[in-house]
Amino acid sequence: VSDLYWPGDHRAGDVMSGEALVEAMVRVESAWLAALVDESVAPAEAATDLAELVGAADVEVLADRSEADGNPVTALLALLRSRLPRDSAATTWVHRGLTSQDVLDTALMLCLRDALDRVRRDLAAQVSLLSDLARAHRSTLMVGRTLTQHAVPFSFGRKAAVWLEGVLDAAEELERVAVDLPVQLGGAVATLAATSELARLAGRSDGPVVAMSVAADTARTLGLSARSPWQTVRAPLTTRADALVGCTDAWGRMANDVLTLSRPEIAELAESAGVGGGSSTMPNKRNPVLSVLIRRAALSAPSLGAQLHLAAAESLDERSDGAWHLEWATLRTLARRTVVAASQTTDLLSGLEVDSDQMQRNLDAALPSVLAERDSLHGLGGDTRAVGGAVGGGDRGPADYLGATDLLIDAALDRAARGGGGAG
Amino acid sequence: VSDLYWPGDHRAGDVMSGEALVEAMVRVESAWLAALVDESVAPAEAATDLAELVGAADVEVLADRSEADGNPVTALLALLRSRLPRDSAATTWVHRGLTSQDVLDTALMLCLRDALDRVRRDLAAQVSLLSDLARAHRSTLMVGRTLTQHAVPFSFGRKAAVWLEGVLDAAEELERVAVDLPVQLGGAVATLAATSELARLAGRSDGPVVAMSVAADTARTLGLSARSPWQTVRAPLTTRADALVGCTDAWGRMANDVLTLSRPEIAELAESAGVGGGSSTMPNKRNPVLSVLIRRAALSAPSLGAQLHLAAAESLDERSDGAWHLEWATLRTLARRTVVAASQTTDLLSGLEVDSDQMQRNLDAALPSVLAERDSLHGLGGDTRAVGGAVGGGDRGPADYLGATDLLIDAALDRAARGGGGAG
């Protein structure tokens, strides 16, 4: 169900929906059960695919019942067990050795991975679109602006390159954390005690080693990486949240420029016609809707990232008394908003209309003051080398005061072509 | 649909759900349309009850279409018009004079009022429950704790009174803002220009005065208060959000005490048995689930309040370019979480188990150091009046070192009985 309160939410589709979480939790229980069997901790007859037992239709009831235990896992287990054949060994063995945090944290990682993959694809598309813009508009002159005022000449290609560098920074951080998402598998206090005991009861000589193998098998099945349990060590979440916020930073930064430069008095950029932006009362309006919605997400994401850090900082005991519970909805909201904004930003860039003539007009209107810095350099002190004369060009214009713009654009394009290269 | 990621969310029921927002938007359009007719701006035949035309089944499609214009109002209007009789005058007159922000802001106020009313009822119940606790445990001795360590004697009745004062502070702020929620009715740039023009076209001599009357009529119909349009003046939202955060502050403060004092080694308080708190793997566990979930909400609310202030601070032009759009989901989330936590806190207090004997045991175990402050007062300097002797009581115990506890409990009870009295 899309969120009516967050226009564009439908773009996120099933990413971190209630259905997605239920499906992921079932996958975790299934993978763990299979690993118990594979390692001969549980009997062969316990092997069962749980996937079809619980689904979208159960989300509402699971949500309602999740309060009794503070999380949905117990309710999910009750449902699973009630739908297994009455004499199924799986009824006994499902979830054995796990604790609810294992199931939920690992399921969230599966869901988060989908979100990260969605964002990665959009970032790649944006790198390509921005590289094209930077190349195409290398020599498109415009006025550079600082603190809202005209400063010195600039080029739109350089602006696109600056945007590109922001996206590259974000993409590099995201690439780093989009891999090796870890399972969380430790049992009650993250010692794998129950699994070790079950292995012992099953006659295995080294219970703890078997328990570690069960965890490793499960990770492999799920395509996640093994790592020591992190029930109260939440960097696996916060580092990924930070990377997502880094993305909305980069997108918000571009949206702000589009919003400003598409003001009618400036009119250098415009969102693509035909993507909406109508008004409920003014037939004349064409609003920069995508930029508005991206900006909204960018204003919102930092506080969501901070909530996850706060939850991490408030970790306590061997499972936290509220901080952990704060994470789920926060991560969901951050992830969905980022996926939506990723897609909107790609659309924004792919349809962006650049009015080079208007850029030139605005620059012309800023003459001669936009060259005041340059002129102040001529005849510096008594230094004859700096005095105009033969060297200083009386008829040189804005196009000759772009400094290293070309080199800087090339550097950004090179970095993009290399697939990133560090935020410095 | 309850939120699986926020256990307890079902307690909020329909408060600020997608359905509730749609229903509220339709109510706003209906009330405005009726006022246009009543003031003879629109013809009598335009009078139409829109309530049945759009409903719960349309939420999803409205959510999906809301992105095109950045908000759901245009899509809602299209749906309404498509379902009106083909030749209905209402098709022409619905929404005339309004802008999308009018509809959405006013609808949100209607939704918010429901949330505030829910919270008020719970606060009243909590004041009653806490007053009972304070009275009942006036003489229940316990050890006072500061910075986690034993300090001096205390009573649980006084602790309940402190909790009560927190709830009274919150309730007084909430009462203040739970009334006079304003409509937002101004048209495109909040000048009522279109409505004034329509009144003029309808032959009314003073268009602006008529337009103001249409707005006032609409407010009356909706039970909201009139106020000048506040499209970019957002205190009507932020003051209410602040009051909601004040509530979760008070509840979180209590939940923290319950979480600490229900630790097995302390064991002075316990959540009511039978409300859940089970573990997915440990049959011995009885977790303080309500406190955990209340604490979660209290950790979360401040940042949601801050988001609404940020949106207010980022207001711009005659309608904001993203800040406004950030408000809706933020307000919804804050309101629902507060409603849920309100209800959970009432349950927590009504079922709270107080173990007076254990409080006494913990206090006894803290002797004699818990009276060290008192002893340090005896024989101060050379001041004979302060020397023990006849005045100081050798056998006086913790019960005699409670100072003004009774007076302070009475003061809190009086304040509760008076129905509050100012946060100071």
Added chain:
Amino acid sequence: VSDLYWPGDHRAGDVMSGEALVEAMVRVESAWLAALVDESVAPAEAATDLAELVGAADVEVLADRSEADGNPVTALLALLRSRLPRDSAATTWVHRGLTSQDVLDTALMLCLRDALDRVRRDLAAQVSLLSDLARAHRSTLMVGRTLTQHAVPFSFGRKAAVWLEGVLDAAEELERVAVDLPVQLGGAVATLAATSELARLAGRSDGPVVAMSVAADTARTLGLSARSPWQTVRAPLTTRADALVGCTDAWGRMANDVLTLSRPEIAELAESAGVGGGSSTMPNKRNPVLSVLIRRAALSAPSLGAQLHLAAAESLDERSDGAWHLEWATLRTLARRTVVAASQTTDLLSGLEVDSDQMQRNLDAALPSVLAERDSLHGLGGDTRAVGGAVGGGDRGPADYLGATDLLIDAALDRAARGGGGAG
């Protein structure tokens, strides 16, 4: 010492400086000591004015020593005692009955009151300046803008009135909390036990009543209001913080408009010449520095307010284990930044340059689309009353499409003249 990292900080002067806090703490100890003597709890010879004993030169050493006990009060007491005459009764009696939180919380209230008073004065000045602007520019036509795009005609007087309403909202909230700042006087666990015991030892028959009187006397001396101790009930702080954030919201909203409308391509507003805004390299630049710095504060304040709410929500026991300690610097920073922004906003408004001609030019350039909404109203449906003809004015222009602008300006001016009237 002004903060180099926060340009404009010097405007806050001594508000909530280290010196101010030390001075306020000494005032609290002095007032309490005097009250002990007045109520015959301490002997007459203990009466001592502590004001000259500790001062600005001691701030650094107090800061350094404050860590040992987690707050500066114990170090302050050691310093006070070391500077009292060796045989002074005050050495024995200073601080008797208090706890460090009493001293610090009450001192912070004294400091905060100064900050609130500073802000109030600026708000009053701003109300006056904005009322003047609204009156003067009632008929100054400009284009109204929504979502960055031209919408329909507007007037700068109405914009000033909208700004005014934002300031009035903020001022009303601030007025409400700028009075009755409470003392915090309760002793170790807020029961006044030590003071009650001392009164008993001094032969007073009803120790608790005497202790309450000592607290009331102290409040009177300090000009603060009495209230039950609020050591872990922090609404007295959060409500005031929220009001301060409400102020920066209102100021940020205006600064955003100035920043946008002073862009060279729009050029409708400008900050006063001569207040700075130079560039370190571009002689042509005149930056809207005040608006930039106000905007900075407005972006920052919400998170500071949220920190204080978080501290409130994390209250625990009879004194909190870290949440309390988070408040001091947060409140100081919020208060100073608000005082600075208050003063900057007054300057901004008093020097604001309004270019009515340019507003007219921009409006003219927006014709005819800026009247598209109006034209869409003419000939609505088959409704003859709405058809132009005699009623619709072919030659009516933007000045005739201002709706209730005059009425709304008057309403704001009336509200200002009445000294506020509720945020609705």
Added chain:
Amino acid sequence: VSDLYWPGDHRAGDVMSGEALVEAMVRVESAWLAALVDESVAPAEAATDLAELVGAADVEVLADRSEADGNPVTALLALLRSRLPRDSAATTWVHRGLTSQDVLDTALMLCLRDALDRVRRDLAAQVSLLSDLARAHRSTLMVGRTLTQHAVPFSFGRKAAVWLEGVLDAAEELERVAVDLPVQLGGAVATLAATSELARLAGRSDGPVVAMSVAADTARTLGLSARSPWQTVRAPLTTRADALVGCTDAWGRMANDVLTLSRPEIAELAESAGVGGGSSTMPNKRNPVLSVLIRRAALSAPSLGAQLHLAAAESLDERSDGAWHLEWATLRTLARRTVVAASQTTDLLSGLEVDSDQMQRNLDAALPSVLAERDSLHGLGGDTRAVGGAVGGGDRGPADYLGATDLLIDAALDRAARGGGGAG
């Protein structure tokens, strides 16, 4: 000057003080000036060491004058020029080619590097201390706690290893960002136009290449890395801020455990005696002051990190209109608080008192329910392998239900010995 409002602030010494910022700005100007000379853009006689010209005594006046231009660079330049010999070529050449943001951003990077280095050293010490604790207490039994309640057996060595993993996560992120801090050198709109022009005027054939060399030279002199200008691309700041917040997360998480486990009723841990923790009124108190102060920092840091992300997201034009200005004090506060908390955490760990006997007593008191999970595993369903009998040990106790604790401790110690290894 230490901050009286933030006990422990003196530990940060000069890190990001006003003096440090002034000194760093002068270093940037000096390095740039030298590079201009080295690249023959400026004449040899312009070479001047500016270091002694401005210093600590000037901070106050620079702070006061910084408001006029919105940042302290212009005021600094005025001061520098006024103190250079009247006919010094440096007067002409200092700052040529730079803009104020170049100087301030690069100076902040120099200051931040000092802070990061301080934190790195503490993290290394903590890794060592925690490794020792994990080794020493591998077999120190305690009760594991989840959601505040007793769960199953645990060992303090495993708890130390969990803490260690949190610190390793933080350290690895910090190591990653503690290197390659970039210069910001681009001139007015980050095109190096002025420097390129000056090079041209100096007769150099390829101005832009020379300008890039000047920037690279400056970076080398300062020990910073070259990177394309990032005036409105702020990942170089936000990634470092995120890493600092990751540190306080890890420290806060440990402080919370110490605060809980040092409660008198639990009494398993204690802060080192003799580091303070006294009360201003209660001679019996020994407060866990370091933990309290660390917790305070951990509650505060996330919102500071979020402020920097917000500033990044609000970037605009070629220099931002307020977002940039928000960064300085935010970064300073975050960096100092992190440095202080780093040092306090090292002290906390090095003096931590572990009461193994009390841990055993608390565990014993939790029997038999603390083994309820284990017992529930025996005789699972009809599976004979799981039935007790010969395999299940009737007399096996908590020490036999630690599962993979040893393996997990070893894994953490290995990771520490390898110098980290990825947050997963």
